[in-house]
Amino acid sequence: MNIQVPTAILDGSVLSLLEKEDTYGYIITKTMQDLFQVSDSTMYPVLRRLKKDEYLETYDEPFEGRIRRYYKITEKGKQRLDEIKNDWQLFNKSANELLGGKK
């Protein structure tokens, strides 16, 4: 995909993933790479910013003798996700009117 994924879409997609269940960094990165072909380093700043803005929080769990960091959506994150979903509906509708029609 040659379209650069906007920040709001990255944020929304991560929050949407976490709305279903708490998960860890590798799953988030892998899912986003499969969906949007983003680079490895794209996800760290996204997760860091979402945590800083209190849209998600982290907790550590032991796994095979090491620590695995889990990400969990907050109430504030759920509100943000609703906003992004609404914005996306409007954007999607407009873009589809121009780009979505068949030739």
Add this chain to the structure above:
Amino acid sequence: MIDDYFTQTEKYLNNVPVDDRKELIQFYKEQALDAQLDSTQLEEKYGTPKNFARKLKIEYFIDNDNQTESSTKNKISGLQLVAMVILGLFATPVLIPLAVVVVLSFAALIGGLLAFIFAVYAGIVATLGVGLVSIFVGFGLFGQSIASAIFYIGLGIFLTGLVIFGGSIVVNLTKWLFMQIIRFAKFIGRRFLKVKKGEQA
């Protein structure tokens, strides 16, 4: 051992604050463990620890520079950022031709900017000088010609006022021009020095 790889990478992240450095390393180490990468695969994916650390630092500081509310300890100066991007380009063999072009562009931009700043600031100083001398001369002419005295004092006040108002515009313009150079460096950094998916060293 991937532990060695990340220990070395962490050493090269020396100017990243300790907490952020630990978090950054933990994130990538966890990814590597979950993806079951060995140290050879890690080097294939991210490059040597030194190169990996360089890219992580560029991304970290570009990201912080974009967040205006970040504390200053998480930031480096614009010129350091430019230097980091240039060194990053030179460290990647395939990007050396681009590095040369970028260095020449930066040299031309900065040289042009410095020449422009010198000319503008010399103009400001000269205008201020003429303004102050006019006021001084104007007062000296009161005994001979009141009209001339008022003309010179008026001219002096006008020129001094022009410097005061024009000066702030020029200062802001200078800052803006420097910001454009930093933005260009950030664009180059983001475009060419990302830790790409499945990157080869």
